[in-house]
Amino acid sequence: MITATWTVTDGWAAPELKPFGPISLMPTASCLQYATECFEGLKLYRGYDGKLRLFRPELNCRRFQKSAERIALPAFSESELLKLLTVLAATDGPRWLPKSAPGTFLYVRPTMIATDPSIGVQRPKEAMLMLFFNLMPAFYANPDGLKLLASEEHTVRAWPGGYGNVKLGANYGPSLKSQGEAKARGFSQILWLLPRDGGRLDVTESGASNFFVVWRTKEGKTELVTAPLDGKLILEGVTRQSLLDLVRERLQDVEVIERVFDMQEIVEAVGEGRLAEAFTAGTAFFVSPVSEIEFHGKRLEMPMAKTGRAPYATMLRDWLSDIKYGKEEHHDWAYLVQEKD
Numbered sequence: 001m002i003t004a005t006w007t008v009t010d011g012w013a014a015p016e017l018k019p020f021g022p023i024s025l026m027p028t029a030s031c032l033q034y035a036t037e038c039f040e041g042l043k044l045y046r047g048y049d050g051k052l053r054l055f056r057p058e059l060n061c062r063r064f065q066k067s068a069e070r071i072a073l074p075a076f077s078e079s080e081l082l083k084l085l086t087v088l089a090a091t092d093g094p095r096w097l098p099k100s101a102p103g104t105f106l107y108v109r110p111t112m113i114a115t116d117p118s119i120g121v122q123r124p125k126e127a128m129l130m131l132f133f134n135l136m137p138a139f140y141a142n143p144d145g146l147k148l149l150a151s152e153e154h155t156v157r158a159w160p161g162g163y164g165n166v167k168l169g170a171n172y173g174p175s176l177k178s179q180g181e182a183k184a185r186g187f188s189q190i191l192w193l194l195p196r197d198g199g200r201l202d203v204t205e206s207g208a209s210n211f212f213v214v215w216r217t218k219e220g221k222t223e224l225v226t227a228p229l230d231g232k233l234i235l236e237g238v239t240r241q242s243l244l245d246l247v248r249e250r251l252q253d254v255e256v257i258e259r260v261f262d263m264q265e266i267v268e269a270v271g272e273g274r275l276a277e278a279f280t281a282g283t284a285f286f287v288s289p290v291s292e293i294e295f296h297g298k299r300l301e302m303p304m305a306k307t308g309r310a311p312y313a314t315m316l317r318d319w320l321s322d323i324k325y326g327k328e329e330h331h332d333w334a335y336l337v338q339e340k341d
């Protein structure tokens with residue numbers, strides 16, 4: 001792993017590359033008491049052409065800055081963070097992702113915590129940056145599709161003006177109770193709704209992934225719809241942005257719409273047979289089609305529940321995967337990592 005420490009008086013010390021292992025903190029450490037923590041998640045891919053790649057890592061480095069800023073952690077240069085990612089990738093990549101195993105990946109978790117041991121509720125004066133890899137079992141989207149449970153009105157993930165738009169640990173701990181209950185009832189994830197005035201229930205995200213629908217409008221147009229980034233509700237997913245970019249570029253007959261939309265619109269579209277697909281997208285689980293959503297005790301079935309197919313989600317997943325694993329050569333979004341043989 002790579003670690004670097006910071007103090008308000010001396011700034012950042014030189015980062016160290018060392019074996020993965022425990023770190024030492026005082027019980028009063030700011031991150032333990034006040035959740036002063038932020039993180040990133042991206043992957044290192046072993047391509048079918050034998051090369052190692054990151055996917056748009058500069059976007060993760062920028063988002064990491066935004067997250068750190070929001071939770072009173074110090075800034076860490078985006079370009080320096082990218083250098084550290086590259087060093088760690090060049091060190092661990094050849095060992096854990098051998099050339100003989102193309103199509104595999106490692107998950108990278110840049111993390112920053114406030115280590116300040118003073119118990120006062122205040123802006124931390126000490127912090128630590130950590131970067132390490134994690135071997136995740138290869139994940140294959142359930143071929144039958146995800147089953148989502150719409151959240152109850154009394155539990156929200158994020159709220160206007162809050163911090164749902166940044167990757168803070170503080171967003172995830174409080175979601176685990178609902179997630180655990182959903183899992184115990186056979187659902188894959190929670191679909192997070194946000195109650196608004198007039199009883200509207202806006203659709204925001206699903207688990208730790210962005211959420212999309214493809215539907216036909218009453219006028220017969222095909223739209224790809226996802227929640228907009230304003231209001232600090234929605235995490236600005238790298239996968240989200242990439243899918244929107246790809247559809248705008250490659251699918252002329254699908255209009256990309258970033259707007260507030262609510263559960264009633266989904267219920268109506270399903271009822272009128274206009275809903276083509278729903279899917280979730282994020283680094284951890286790629287693009288995963290949804291087969292049903294349980295809302296207010298009723299099951300809303302997506303066409304996939306009958307047909308077993310989700311052509312848009314499948315096509316988008318393949319496009320991304322071709323870029324990440326180098327089947328599509330020289331794409332701007334693929335960031336090549338030079339290995340030390």
Ligand SMILES: *Cc1c(COP(=O)(O)O)cnc(C)c1O
Pocket residue numbers: 041167205207208209210235236237238239240281282283284
């Ligand atoms: C990380 C995350 C995403 C997906 O972001 P990617 O950059 O695509 O991995 C979406 N929503 C939430 C809440 C997340 O934490």
